Amino acid sequence: PVTMAIDSKRKLSYVHVLLATLALLICASEALSVINANKLIRSSVPSRRRHTFGRRLRATVDDTDTNYDFEDRGFTGITKIKDFTQAGTKKLQKLAESAKTKLTSKPTIDQSFKQFKVHKVKSNVFESKQFQAWAKSVAKATKNNQDAADTAMLATLATHYGDETLASIIDAAKLVTSTKSMATRLENMQIKQWMDDGDAQLNKWAADGKTGDVVYKLLRIDTEGSNLLKSPKLKTWMNYMTKLHKDPYDVLLYKLKPHYDDAGLAKMLVLSKKDSAAKTVAEKLETLQFEKWKNNEKSVADVFKFLKLNEDSTTLLKNPVLNTWVAYVEKLNKNPYELLFSAIKSKGFDDVELAKLITAAKQDMHTGAIVGKLEQVQFQKWARDGKTSGDLFKYLGLYKAGDKLLESPLLNNWLSYMQMLRKDPYAQLVFTIKKSGFDEIDLAKIINTAKQDPKTSALAGQVEKLQLDKWSADMKSSEDIFKFLRLDKEGDKVFESPVWGTWAAYLNKREIDPDADLVMFNILRNKFGDEGLANMVTKAKQVESTREVAEKLQLELWRANAHSSDYIFNLLKLNEKGNKILESPGPLSTWVAYVRRVNSFNSNRGKFQPILLLEKRFGEKELAQMFVNSKSRHYASKPGIIENLQEWQFKKWMVQKKKPGDVNKMFPSEDLTSLQIKYEFKNFYKENVDILMI
Structure with a gap:
C-alpha cells in the first residue's frame, strides 16, 4: 500500500511537471531571453545573486509559505489541475502568458517592492520617491516594455493593497499631473483584467463579500457619463448583480436617480435607444421606469410636468423627451396625440400657430414621427369643422402671400390636408389661386423663382412635381406645354423666359434621354427656322444663364446639318x-x-x-x-x-x-x-x- 501511494503521488507529480512544461514551452523563448539578458531586478544582498533563478521557479508559491513539498511545485494542487484541464487551449495559453510574466519578474518585483519600502508609504503612493524608484527598477527588469511593466506592477500592487485600496490609490494618483498617465494605464489594465476573467472574477468578488456598490465603484462605471448604457463595464457589473440574485435594472435605475432628474434620465434613455450597443438596456430601464410611475399612480399630467414638457411650448415638438411621455401614455391605453393636441391648445396656441410648430418639427430626427401623427389630429379636427380647401387657404393666410406663396411653410400643411381629403392637391391649388388672380403660368414663374432659394427649393420642387405630373397625366405633349406656357410668343428671348425652366423640366420628365434635347431642338427649329435658331443660339451662348442650353442646341444644329x-x-x-x-x-x-x-x-x-x-x-x-x-x-x-x-x-x-x-x-x-x-x-x-x- 505504501508503494502504491508513492507511485500514485509520483504519477501526479509527472502530470504536474508535464503540464507545467507545456505551459513553459509556449513562453520559453522570450522568458529565456530575458533570463539570459540578466535584466531582472536583483537583490541588494550579494550572497543571494546566485539563487535568483531558483527562487524564480517558485513564483506560484507565496513567499510566506514554507510548508510545501516537492510534489506541489509548479501547480498548487488538484484544484489547479481541474481548472486547467477544463479550460482547454485558451486557458493553457493564458496560464502560459501568466507563467512567462512570473518567470521574468514576479519574485524579484515583489522583493524590490519591499526593498524600496513602497509598502511603508502611507499616502500619495505614486508620488513618493520609493514608488518612483521601484517603477524605474521594474521598467529596467522588463526591458522598458510598458505593458509588461504595468502588468507586473499591477500584480504586486493588487496583492499588497487589495482591489478597493488600490482603486483609491489610483484615483488619487489620477489627480496629479506627474502620475496621471501611469495611474490611468494601471486603472484601465486592472478593469480589463477583471472583465477578461469573466465569471471567475465575479465568483472571487462574491467570495470576498464585495457588494454591488463596491464593484460599481471599482469598475468606475460612474465616470462613463452619457456612454454609461453602452459601456462593457456596465455589462460586467450587471452580470455580478445577477450573480447576487438582484435585479440589475432595478438597482441601476436607483443608482442613476441621484445623477439625473426625471427629464434628464428620460432624455438619456431616448437617445440611448438610438444606439444599438445601448438599446436593450435603455428599453428595459424605460419599461421599469414606466412601471414605477404606474405603480405610484402618476397621471399623464404628472409625467408631462416632471419631464418639464410644460416649460417651453415653442420647442416642445423638438424635445426628445416627448417620446418618453408618448410611450407612457400609450402604456396607459390612451391616445397621446389627442392629449398632446389639447395640451398645446391649452397654452393659447391657435390652429395657425400650431400648424407652424408642426411644420418646423416634422423633419426632426427624434420627434418627426410623433409630429406627423399630431398633424393628422389637426387635419381631422379641420375636417370635422368642415374646412374646405378655400377656407383653409384663407385661414392659413396663403391668399395674402401672392408671388411669395412658396415662401410660406404653411403651404405644405395645406397640400398635406388636400391629400388627406383625397383631393388632387395641384388641381385644388390652381383652383384656389385663380381666386387671387393667378394662373398656372404665374404658378410656374413662382416655382422657378423659389427653386433658386435654398430655403424654398424643397417645397418648390414638390409643387413643380405636382404640376408636371398633372400635365403628364393629361397626356400633354412637349409642344402643347411649349404653347401653353406662351413660349412661342417670346421670340429670341425664349431662353430667358421665367418659365423656360418649367418647359425644360417637362421635356426631361416626358421624353426618353437622349431624345429630350432632340425634341427641344425640333420644336424650336419648327418655330424659328434654322437661321433664326442659329442666331438665337449664338446670342444665348453669350449669357451665363442660357449658355448651357445654347451649347446643347448648337450640337443639334451641327448634327442636323450632318x-x-x-x-x-x-x-x-x-x-x-x-x-x-x-x-x-x-x-x-x-x-x-x-x-x-x-x-x-x-x-x-x-x-x-x-x-x-x-x-x-x-x-x-x-x-x-x-x-x-x-x-x-x-x-x-x-x-x-x-x-x-x-x-x-x-x-x-x-x-x-x-x-x-x-x-x-x-x-x-x-x-x-x-x-x-x-x-x-x-x-x-x-x-x-x-x-x-x-
Missing part, C-alpha cells in the same frame, strides 16, 4: 493646336460632346468614339502620355475633361482584355510619364476589374 466630327474639330480650331490640344479644354469638351451626341443612338460605339478618333490622330501611346503630362500641368480649366478621356482610354484597354502587365509592355521606358501611366492604370484596373461591365 457635319462630320472632323469638320467640327476644324471649326473649333482644334486642328491648329497639335499635341497641345489638351490645353484647350473648352473647345475639346464641345467636340467630345458632339461626337458622343452624333453616336448617341449607338451606345457602344458612342462611348469610345472620341477616344478612338483622338488615338487615330495622335497615336494610342502618345495620347496616353498627353493625358498624364497635361494633368500634371493643370491645364484643365473645365475640370474633368482630361480625367474623363483618360478613364475611357483605360476602359477601352480593359475591354480589349489588357492587364497591367500588358500596359507595362506598351510603356517599357522608366521615364516619369511612362511610370505614371502604368501606376494610374494599375490602380484603375484594381478598382474596376470586378465591377466594370461594358
